[in-house]
Amino acid sequence: xxxxxxxxxxxxxxxxxxxxxxxxxxxxxxxxxxxxxxxxxxxxxxxxxxxxxxxxxxxxxxxxxxxxxxxxxxxxxxxxxxxxxxxxxxxxxxxxxxxxxxxxxxxxxxxxxxxxxxxxxxxxxxxxxxxxxxxxxxxxxxxxxxxxxxxxxxxxxxxxxxxxxxxxxxxxxxxxxxxxxxxxxxxxxxxxxxxxxxxxxxxxxxxxxxxxxxxxxxxxxxxxxxxxxxxxxxxxxxxxxxxxxxxxxxxxxxxxxxxxxxxxxxxxxxxxxxxxxxxxxxxx
Amino acid sequence: xxxxxxxxxxxxxxxxxxxxxxxxxxxxxxxxxxxxxxxxxxxxxxxxxxxxxxxxxxxxxxxxxxxxxxxxxxxxxxxxxxxxxxxxxxxxxxxxxxxxxxxxxxxxxxxxxxxxxxxxxxxxxxxxxxxxxxxxxxxxxxxxxxxxxxxxxxxxxxxxxxxxxxxxxxxxxxxxxxxxxxxxxxxxxxxxxxxxxxxxxxxxxxxxxxxxxxxxxxxxxxxxxxxxxxxxxxxxxxxxxxxxxxxxxxxxxxxxxxxxxxxxxxxxxxxxxxxxxxxxxxxxxxxxxxxxxxxxxxxxxxxxxxxxxxxxxxxxxxxxxxxxxxxxxxxxxxxxxxxxxx
Amino acid sequence: xxxxxxxxxxxxxxxxxxxxxxxxxxxxxxxxxxxxxxxxxxxxxxxxxxxxxxxxxxxxxxxxxxxxxxxxxxxxxxxxxxxxxxxxxxxxxxxxxxxxxxxxxxxxxxxxxxxxxxxxxxxxxxxxxxxxxxxxxxxxxxxxxxxxxxxxxxxxxxxxxxxxxxxxxxxxxxxxxxxxxxxxxxxxxxxxxxxxxxxxxxxxxxxxxxxxxxxxxxxxxxxxxxxxxxxxxxxxxxxxxxxxxxxxxxxxxxxxxxxxxxxxxxxxxxxxxxxxxxxxxxxxxxxxxxxxxxxxxxxxxxxxxxxxxxxxxxxxxx
Numbered sequence: 010x011x012x013x014x015x016x017x018x019x020x021x022x023x024x025x026x027x028x029x030x031x032x033x034x035x036x037x038x039x040x041x042x043x044x045x046x047x048x049x050x051x052x053x054x055x056x057x058x059x060x061x062x063x064x065x066x067x068x069x070x071x072x073x074x075x076x077x078x079x080x081x082x083x084x085x086x087x088x089x090x091x092x093x094x095x096x097x098x099x100x101x102x103x104x105x106x107x108x109x110x111x112x113x114x115x116x117x118x119x120x121x122x123x124x125x126x127x128x129x130x131x132x133x134x135x136x137x138x139x140x141x142x143x144x145x146x147x148x149x150x151x152x153x154x155x156x157x158x159x160x161x162x163x164x165x166x167x168x169x170x171x172x173x174x175x176x177x178x179x180x181x182x183x184x185x186x187x188x189x190x191x192x193x194x195x196x197x198x199x200x201x202x203x204x205x206x207x208x209x210x211x212x213x214x215x216x217x218x219x220x221x222x223x224x225x226x227x228x229x230x231x232x233x234x235x236x237x238x239x240x241x242x243x244x245x246x247x248x249x250x251x252x253x254x255x256x257x258x259x260x261x262x263x264x265x266x267x268x269x270x271x272x273x274x275x276x277x278x279x280x281x282x283x284x285x286x287x288x289x290x291x292x293x
Numbered sequence: 294x295x296x297x298x299x300x301x302x303x304x305x306x307x308x309x310x311x312x313x314x315x316x317x318x319x320x321x322x323x324x325x326x327x328x329x330x331x332x333x334x335x336x337x338x339x340x341x342x343x344x345x346x347x348x349x350x351x352x353x354x355x356x357x358x359x360x361x362x363x364x365x366x367x368x369x370x371x372x373x374x375x376x377x378x379x380x381x382x383x384x385x386x387x388x389x390x391x392x393x394x395x396x397x398x399x400x401x402x403x404x405x406x407x408x409x410x411x412x413x414x415x416x417x418x419x420x421x422x423x424x425x426x427x428x429x430x431x432x433x434x435x436x437x438x439x440x441x442x443x444x445x446x447x448x449x450x451x452x453x454x455x456x457x458x459x460x461x462x463x464x465x466x467x468x469x470x471x472x473x474x475x476x477x478x479x480x481x482x483x484x485x486x487x488x489x490x491x492x493x494x495x496x497x498x499x500x501x502x503x504x505x506x507x508x509x510x511x512x513x514x515x516x517x518x519x520x521x522x523x524x525x526x527x528x529x530x531x532x533x534x535x536x537x538x539x540x541x542x543x544x545x546x547x548x549x550x551x552x553x554x555x556x557x558x559x560x561x562x563x564x565x566x567x568x569x570x571x572x573x574x575x576x577x578x579x580x581x582x583x584x585x586x587x588x589x590x591x592x593x594x595x596x597x598x599x600x601x602x603x604x605x606x607x608x609x610x611x612x613x614x615x616x617x618x619x620x621x622x623x624x625x626x627x628x629x630x631x632x633x634x635x
Numbered sequence: 636x637x638x639x640x641x642x643x644x645x646x647x648x649x650x651x652x653x654x655x656x657x658x659x660x661x662x663x664x665x666x667x668x669x670x671x672x673x674x675x676x677x678x679x680x681x682x683x684x685x686x687x688x689x690x691x692x693x694x695x696x697x698x699x700x701x702x703x704x705x706x707x708x709x710x711x712x713x714x715x716x717x718x719x720x721x722x723x724x725x726x727x728x729x730x731x732x733x734x735x736x737x738x739x740x741x742x743x744x745x746x747x748x749x750x751x752x753x754x755x756x757x758x759x760x761x762x763x764x765x766x767x768x769x770x771x772x773x774x775x776x777x778x779x780x781x782x783x784x785x786x787x788x789x790x791x792x793x794x795x796x797x798x799x800x801x802x803x804x805x806x807x808x809x810x811x812x813x814x815x816x817x818x819x820x821x822x823x824x825x826x827x828x829x830x831x832x833x834x835x836x837x838x839x840x841x842x843x844x845x846x847x848x849x850x851x852x853x854x855x856x857x858x859x860x861x862x863x864x865x866x867x868x869x870x871x872x873x874x875x876x877x878x879x880x881x882x883x884x885x886x887x888x889x890x891x892x893x894x895x896x897x898x899x900x901x902x903x904x905x906x907x908x909x910x911x912x913x914x915x916x917x918x919x920x921x922x923x924x925x926x927x928x929x930x931x932x933x934x935x936x937x938x939x940x941x942x943x944x945x946x947x948x949x950x951x952x953x
Binding site for chain 1: 668673675679683684688694699701747748751752762764765766767768771772773774775776777784788789794798830835839888889894909913916922925926929932933939
C-alpha cells in the first residue's frame with residue numbers, strides 16, 4: 010500500500026477541519042462584522058436597496074459615530090454604566106471575598122452545602138424578581154435613579170462571585186496561612202496579609218466578571234430607569250436609538266460595536282477561570 | 294530553648310481517635326523524632342503542639358507553660374512544613390523577613406537578621422528571587438531560614454525532607470542534624486521514614502493508631518523493642534516473627550546466619566530453612582526462605598553481609614541458626630515484649 | 636495508665652500550674668470569624684433575593700398594581716385568570732419550545748465545535764476570540780445586530796440569498812414578521828448566544844480527560860466513531876449536562892432576545908413567560924398577574940437546581 014492515499018486523506022481532513030471552523034467562526038462573528046460595516050456606511054448608502062450591502066456604495070463615513078456621540082446621550086450612558094460598574098464591583102468584592110474565604114476555610118461540611126445554596130440563588134433570574142423589585146424600588150424613592158441599580162445588581166453578582174472566590178481560595182494551599190499564623194499573625198490578619206495578595210488573580214476575575222455582568226444587564230435597567238439621561242448603555246441603545254419607525258442603523262451598530270469589542274477583548278483573557286466557576290467542580 | 298510536654302493529649306475525629314491520650318515529654322535541646330506509618334497520628338500531634346489543631350482533651354505545655362488554648366503566634370515556635378509553605382508573592386528576603394515584620398521589628402534589625410539567617414544556610418545570593426524560581430533544595434533552606442530567624446524556643450518539622458529526591462535527602466539530613474546541634478533548639482520532627490528517624494533522633498517515639506508504642510533512643514528502639522509493632526516497623530527488612538509455643542519470638546535478619554558463622558561456644562538455636570529467593574544487593578545478600586517443620590510455612594528473611602561468602606542456591610536447604618541471646622520474645626496476644634526469664 | 640503517666644499525675648496534683656484561659660481571641664476563633672465574614676453576603680442575599688422572591692409569591696395571590704398602595708389577598712384568582720388566557724399558554728409553549736430546540740442544538744453544535752477547536756493550530760487565539768463574541772457582548776446589543784440582519788427591507792440574508800439565486804421571484808421572507816419565521820429567528824439567536832459558553836465548558840471537560848485514556852484506546856484499535864461514542868462522549872457527559880443546564884436556565888428565563896427582536900409579536904405569537912410577565916406587570920401595570928406569570932419560571936429552575944445538587948454531591952468527596 011503506497012503512502013499517497015494517506016496524505017490525501019490527511020489533507021482532506023485538515024481542509025474539512027478548517028472549513029468547519031471557518032463556518033462556525035463566520036456564523037458566530039458575522040453579526041459583529043456586519044455591525045462594523047454598517048457603522049461606517051452613510052445613510053443613503055444603507056437605504057438604497059440597489060447597493061451591494063457588502064461594499065461601500067458611497068465613501069465610508071464617520072457621520073454615524075458623530076451623531077452617536079454628539080446628538081444622543083450615548084456618552085452619558087457609558088458614563089452611567091461605568092459609575093454603576095465601579096460601585097457594584099466594590100460592593101461585590103466587599104461581600105463576596107470574605108464570604109468565599111469563610112466558606113472555603115472556616116465552615117467544614119455545612120460550608121460546602123451553604124456554598125452550593127448560595128450558588129443556586131444565582132439561578133433565580135431577574136425575570137422573577139423584577140416585578141416585586143419595581144415596587145420596592147419605587148417604595149424606596151429610587152425610581153429612575155442609578156442608585157436602584159447599584160442596590161440591586163449585587164443580588165446576582167455576589168452569589169456567583171462568592172462561589173468563584175470559594176473555589177479559588179480552596180485551591181490555595183492551607184499551609185501558607187498556617188505558616189503565617191505560626192510566624193505571628195492571627196487568622197484574620199493572615200487572611201488579609203497573605204491570602205488576599207496571593208489570590209489577586211481570583212479577585213481580578215471577580216472584577217472583570219462583575220463589570221461585564223453590569224454591562225450586560227438589561228431587565229432591571231429597563232424596569233427601573235425611565236429617562237434617557239439615566240440609562241445604561243445596554244438599555245439606552247435599544248430603546249432610545251429607535252425613534253418611532255426610524256432606526257438610526259449606522260449609529261445603532263456603531264454603539265453596539267464600541268461597547269462589545271473592548272468587553273470581548275478583556276473577557277477573553279479570563280475565560281478559563283469563569284468556566285471553572287461554571288462547572289461546579291465537576292471538572293477539576 | 295524549652296521543654297515540650299503533652300498531658301493525656303487527645304484528638305477525636307468522627308472516624309476515631311487520631312491521637313489517643315498521649316503523654317510526651319521532650320527535653321531541652323533534644324531532637325525528638327515522631328515516626329510511624331501514615332495515619333498513625335504523628336502529624337496531628339505535631340499540629341496540636343503548633344496550635345493549628347485544637348485538642349479534644351488534654352494539655353500542651355511549652356517551657357512549663359500551658360499553651361493549649363493559645364494561638365500559634367503566641368507560642369514562640371517555628372514550623373517547617375512538608376511543602377515548605379513559602380509565600381509565593383514575596384521574595385526570599387520577604388519570606389524570611391515576614392515573621393519579624395509581623396512582630397513589628399525595626400527595619401534595620403530586620404535586614405541584619407535576615408542576612409544572618411540566610412548566610413547560615415548559604416542562600417544569600419537568592420534573597421531577591423521568588424519561590425517559584427528556586428529548586429526544591431533551595432526552597433527547603435529558605436523555609437529553614439525563616440524558621441530560624443525568629444529565634445524560637447521550639448522547632449517543629451513536618452517531613453521536611455520527603456519532597457527532596459533521594460540523593461539530596463541524605464546530604465540534607467546531615468546538614469539538618471548539624472544545624473540543630475549548633476543551635477541547640479528543642480526540635481520535634483515528624484517522619485514516616487524509619488531510616489531518617491534512626492539517623493536523626495536523639496530519641497524516637499514510635500506511634501501507631503494515636504498511641505506511642507515506645508519512646509527511646511535509636512539503640513533502645515532497635516535492640517529492645519517494646520512490642521511487635523515497634524519490632525517490625527523499625528529495621529529493614531523487618532524482624533522475623535516466629536511462633537514459639539505460647540510466645541512470639543523475634544530475630545532480626547542480620548542475626549539469622551549460617552551455623553558455620555558462629556563461634557563454637559555460642560549458645561545457638563537452629564533454624565534450618567529452604568531457600569526460595571535471593572536478592573544480591575552488593576553489600577548484603579537477602580535470602581528469603583521457608584522454615585522446616587515444626588514451623589513449616591513460616592517465611593523468614595536472612596541478611597548475609599558480603600563477608601560471609603558461603604554459596605547459597607535457591608531450592609536448597611541450609612542450616613541457619615541464631616544466637617540465643619539475640620532472640621526477643623513477645624506475648625502472642627498483646628504483642629508486648631516479655632522480659633527475659635532470668 | 637502508664638508508669639510515666641502516674642508520675643505525671645501525682646506531679647500535677649502537687650504542682651498544678653494555673654489553668655489556662657480557655658477563651659480564644661476573636662480574630663483566631665475560627666467559627667466566630669467564619670460567621671462574621673459570611674454574614675454580610677448572606678444577609679444581602681436573603682434581603683435582596685429571598686425577600687423579593689417571597690414578595691413575588693405574595694403579589695401573585697393579591698391584587699397589587701403599580702399604583703396601588705394596599706394589598707388584598709385574592710386567593711388564586713390571578714392564576715385562574717391566566718389559565719384562561721390563551722396568550723399565557725402560548726408563552727409557556729414558546730418558552731419550552733425555544734429552550735428545548737435551541738439547547739439541543741447548542742449542545743450538539745457545541746460538542747462539534749469543541750472538537751474542532753481542541754487541537755492547537757496557528758491563529759487559535761483569534762478563532763477563540765471570534766467564537767466567544769456572542770457570549771461576551773451585551774445581549775441586547777448583539778440582538779440588535781440580528782434585528783438589522785433580519786430587517787424586513789434590508790436583510791443581508793435575503794440580499795445574499797437573492798444574489799446567489801437561492802431566493803427567486805417574489806420569495807422574500809420577513810424574518811420577524813411571520814410567526815413561524817419569527818420563532819425560528821429567535822431560536823437562531825438563542826443558539827448563537829449560548830453556543831460559545833457551551834463550547835468553552837465542553838472544551839474544559841475534554842481537557843480533563845487524561846491523555847493516557849486516548850492512547851490506550853488507540854492502542855486497543857478504536858477508530859474515530861467508536862472512540863467518539865464509547866470513550867469521548869461518555870466521559871464528558873457530566874460536563875455537557877452542566878452546559879445544558881446553564882443553557883436551559885439562561886434561555887428559559889430570557890426576556891431580552893424576544894423583547895429586542897419582536898417585542899413578543901407578531902400578535903403575541905413569540906411571547907415567552909418572561910416577556911409576557913414584563914408586558915403585563917410593568918408595562919401594563921398589573922403587578923399581581925405579572926408576578927403570577929413569572930412564577931411559572933420557577934419549576935424549571937427547581938428541576939435544574941436538583942440536577943446541579945446531584946452533580947455537586949458526587950464531587951463532594953473532596
